[in-house]
């Protein structure tokens with residue numbers, strides 16, 4: 191099936207008891223057993239829940255994986271993946287990642303003995319040089335948050351497979367979503383999502399997911415999901431499932447609007463530089479066009495007059511709401527250095543304080559352009 195059909199049908203089938211076309215919210219902690227140890231597939235909702243199972247199947251299908259696992263947040267999904275590793279092992283990560291991911295790596299997991307280093311993964315040589323005999327994982331965002339840098343997933347997968355330490359390649363696909371790219375089809379081992387963002391799509395839930403291929407990873411990660419217990423409630427799974435049904439049309443419109451905004455900003459005298467994967471000024475625009483179906487809904491730019499002007503602009507939009515997060519139908523604006531990426535302050539991953547990040551929504555493009563123009567004026 192094509193993704194438009196998968197979005198609407200994957201994971202959901204009419205409820206066997208009532209015929210309800212939408213998967214019900216199974217708001218239950220436990221399940222009555224027919225005899226000791228004789229259950230109907232569900233024992234306890236930390237281990238499994240039918241609404242969650244529908245979401246997990248849907249995500250696995252969309253990402254071309256053989257399994258999906260849902261979590262209570264993107265960070266919970268990330269943390270669970272890192273628990274595949276042992277103290278002393280090394281992760282090579284991109285040097286532009288979500289601030290919360292960097293905080294988890296440096297302030298939570300490094301003290302437990304994991305080692306992290308960061309390189310610009312858009313350059314393959316950096317990745318080659320960064321791998322060593324203790325490297326068990328490569329962690330990529332593409333496009334990255336917030337600079338929207340791209341990495342060639344197939345090329346890195348090739349490098350990982352041929353390296354003696356056999357690192358797992360993990361791609362955080364939150365920004366692109368499976369509508370724009372499916373990293374597992376390009377050789378990645380695992381995909382991670384903050385389903386809070388485009389998967390949910392309506393800024394009304396916090397969730398995360400892991401999707402992968404093969405029994406060994408599935409068994410270990412499902413064990414960790416149950417043992418650690420950072421699982422989502424059925425209501426949030428229902429909302430994510432509902433969001434997925436329109437993922438394809440939302441992503442197409444987000445991308446269309448964002449591309450028009452990138453073009454407008456690139457011609458505006460108050461903008462020094464814009465970052466958008468499908469804009470001709472992007473250094474990897476060709477890779478973007480090869481790897482992604484469209485440019486996505488995120489745009490970042492540097493205000494020519496610096497930090498104060500950037501903040502002033504972000505505080506004076508009328509449709510773009512000043513807020514963290516991204517991926518909802520409504521447009522958002524933020525200053526990463528002070529907001530989403532504050533945890534990277536004074537680190538090698540620190541963000542330019544004059545950088546503005548837009549999560550372009552699916553409102554009418556003319557209204558969005560008028561709003562940006564008046565706030566820049």
Ligand SMILES: Cc1ncc(COP(=O)(O)O)c(C=O)c1O
Pocket residue numbers: 263264265266288290291331335362364365383384385386396397398515
């Ligand atoms: C790229 C990316 N990955 C992971 C996360 C973490 O997700 P959550 O906020 O759902 O824990 C975020 C949150 O902004 C993100 O932007």
